[in-house]
Amino acid sequence: MVVKLMGMSFEKGYVRGLRDVAACETKISFVDPYGALYYSGYDIDRLIGRVCFEEVVFLLINGKLPNRKELENIKAELNSEMKIPSRIIKKCANKKGHPMENLRTAISSLSEYDTAFEDSYESGNKKLALRLIAQVPTIVAGLYRVRKNKGIIRPKKDYGFAENFLFMFRGKLADKEEIEALDRFMILHADHGLNASTFAARVTASTLSDVYSAVVSAIGTLRGRLHGGAGERVMNMLLDVDNPEEVEAYIQGMLFDGKKIMGFGHRIYKKEDPRSRHLRKISKSLCLRIDRTDLYKKARAIQSVVHKERKIFPNVDFYASLVLNALGIPKVFFTPFFASSRIVGWTAHILEQYADAVLIRPTSNYRGAYGTKFVPIDKR
Numbered sequence: 001m002v003v004k005l006m007g008m009s010f011e012k013g014y015v016r017g018l019r020d021v022a023a024c025e026t027k028i029s030f031v032d033p034y035g036a037l038y039y040s041g042y043d044i045d046r047l048i049g050r051v052c053f054e055e056v057v058f059l060l061i062n063g064k065l066p067n068r069k070e071l072e073n074i075k076a077e078l079n080s081e082m083k084i085p086s087r088i089i090k091k092c093a094n095k096k097g098h099p100m101e102n103l104r105t106a107i108s109s110l111s112e113y114d115t116a117f118e119d120s121y122e123s124g125n126k127k128l129a130l131r132l133i134a135q136v137p138t139i140v141a142g143l144y145r146v147r148k149n150k151g152i153i154r155p156k157k158d159y160g161f162a163e164n165f166l167f168m169f170r171g172k173l174a175d176k177e178e179i180e181a182l183d184r185f186m187i188l189h190a191d192h193g194l195n196a197s198t199f200a201a202r203v204t205a206s207t208l209s210d211v212y213s214a215v216v217s218a219i220g221t222l223r224g225r226l227h228g229g230a231g232e233r234v235m236n237m238l239l240d241v242d243n244p245e246e247v248e249a250y251i252q253g254m255l256f257d258g259k260k261i262m263g264f265g266h267r268i269y270k271k272e273d274p275r276s277r278h279l280r281k282i283s284k285s286l287c288l289r290i291d292r293t294d295l296y297k298k299a300r301a302i303q304s305v306v307h308k309e310r311k312i313f314p315n316v317d318f319y320a321s322l323v324l325n326a327l328g329i330p331k332v333f334f335t336p337f338f339a340s341s342r343i344v345g346w347t348a349h350i351l352e353q354y355a356d357a358v359l360i361r362p363t364s365n366y367r368g369a370y371g372t373k374f375v376p377i378d379k380r
Contacts, residue, residue, distance in 0.1 A: 014365045019267065023194060023360065024202060028060055028348050031193040035271030039191060040064070048278050053161050053186045054078060057133055060191055060348040061126060074130070075160070081134035082155040082164060085113065089142035089152060099143050099336045100223045104216055106139045107132075111212035125354060128211050129347035136343045137161075140336040141168035162186060165340065170328055177289065178327060181282050185323050188275040188316065189338055191345025193268070197221040197228070201346045205353040206360040218346045222339055230317040231334035234263040235325060238298055247301035255309060263318030264306050272313040279319035286326035295322055 015021050030038040037044040039056065040063050047056065051065070058066040058074050066074060092106040114128075142152045145168075153171055155164040162183040166174040174182075191198070201218040205211075222228035241250050254261060266273055287296040299322055303314055324334050 017267075023199065023362075024353070024356065026194070026349070026352060027063060028345065028352060029191040029193055031268050033268050033270045035269060035274055037192065037274050044188065044274055044278075048184055048187060051187070053183045053190075056187050056190050057130070057344050060344050061129060061351070077130055078134045078161055079155060079157060079159075079164070081131045082138045084110070084135050084138055086142070086152050088113070089139055090146055092139075093143050093146035095147050098223070099140070099147075099333055100219065100228070100339070102143050103136070103139060103336055103339060104219045104223070106143070107136075107212060107216050107219060110135065111210065114212075125211060125351050129351060132211065132215060132347055133343050134161075137165040137340040138168060140333065140340050141165060143336070144169055144330075144333060145171070166327070177285070181286055181323060182327060184278065184282060185320065185337070186341040188278055189320070189341035191342070191348065192275075192316075195227065196224070197342065198345055198349050202349050202353045203360045205350040206356075206358060208354070208357075211347065211350055214350045215343065215346055218342075219339060222335060222342070228335040228338055230262045230315075231321045231324070231338065232331045234317055234321040235331040235334070237262060237302070238295055238321070241298050241302075243294065244297045244301040247298060248305050251302060251305045251309070261302075261306050261310075263314055263321065264310070265312045266315045269313070269315075273315050275316040276314045276319055279316065279323055280314075283319045283322035283326065286323060290326055292326065295325070 027040060029040070032038070039047065040059050042059070042065075051059075054075050055065055055071060057078070058064075058070060088106060088109050092102050092109060094102055094105075110132075138155065145152050150171065153168045155168060159167060160179065160183075163174055163179045165186075166178060166182055194202075197218040200221040201214045204214040204217040225233070241247055251261065283299070284296050287293050299319065303318070306312060306314075320338075321331070321334060324337055325331070329337060
């Protein structure tokens with residue numbers, strides 16, 4: 001597009017949705033279009049089953065995997081930071097609102113109780129990042145408990161991160177398979193390049209606003225149906241189909257009506273989302289153990305029909321929905337569980353943006369008129 005104004009020409013490039021536009025340089029994660037995801041250089045396929053969530057937290061915040069002593073330290077720090085005043089959760093637990101709205105308000109409220117966060121740019125950013133990583137699951141679990149008129153549960157000192165999350169949320173001890181499933185779910189959702197919520201966090205951080213504000217920006221973006229809300233709609237679709245034999249007619253009907261099949265396709269991946277491969281295996285195992293193989297079979301049938309008709313693969317939301325459902329998580333809390341994992345990536349990117357110290361300020365292509373004649377108000 002070329003704009004002529006006062007005899008001068010201004011040529012601007014425009015990319016709708018910023019597709020394939022590099023807006024920053026990062027060492028945190030890389031999304032390979034041909035079906036791979038890297039965390040600070042490590043292929044996610046090599047990390048799953050070999051590291052725990054706390055190791056991934058250390059990796060994304062520090063750029064390297066921890067040794068044994070460092071892992072012990074970060075586990076202890078995360079556990080100690082999980083405890084927050086119950087009044088914050090109760091204050092924000094509006095049962096009429098969506099849990100993501102409650103979570104957004106709660107994060108804002110946390111800053112009111114942190115008198116030192118304004119100084120965090122120079123000294124305490126990493127500590128504040130770990131505090132928020134620890135506190136978001138506590139808030140999510142507490143919001144659920146309040147909505148159910150149940151008491152808020154405090155974390156146990158001898159529990160791991162995923163174990164505490166399930167315990168605080170459900171109020172009962174989780175077994176090894178459940179803990180491992182949530183641990184891997186959280187690892188797979190910890191970061192994913194410059195997605196919408198992460199970009200929003202970096203934009204806010206680029207103004208040198210505080211960490212809390214940047215995270216609230218990310219949560220506001222994740223509230224959108226096109227970014228974080230797909231999981232709920234995937235579950236609605238799976239429950240809407242009575243059995244696997246009805247899947248083809250159901251999906252064909254949706255495609256004929258021009259409806260979007262939630263949980264499929266991705267802006268970057270040209271091949272299968274690597275996170276989806278792992279989540280599919282986890283969901284199969286969990287569905288078998290709770291005698292809900294019907295859900296898994298419907299999911300596989302949907303994947304087959306959609307790929308046959310549109311040649312697209314499931315994204316992270318599709319099988320993640322089955323995993324959370326099998327763990328007893330209500331669908332309205334699917335996105336908050338996403339946020340409880342992605343808070344790691346958000347804070348890592350916020351720290352990286354502070355280090356870069358450049359204001360993100362893109363331009364735009366103006367489509368309006370020039371030189372419009374002014375008409376006085378009594379003649380309009």
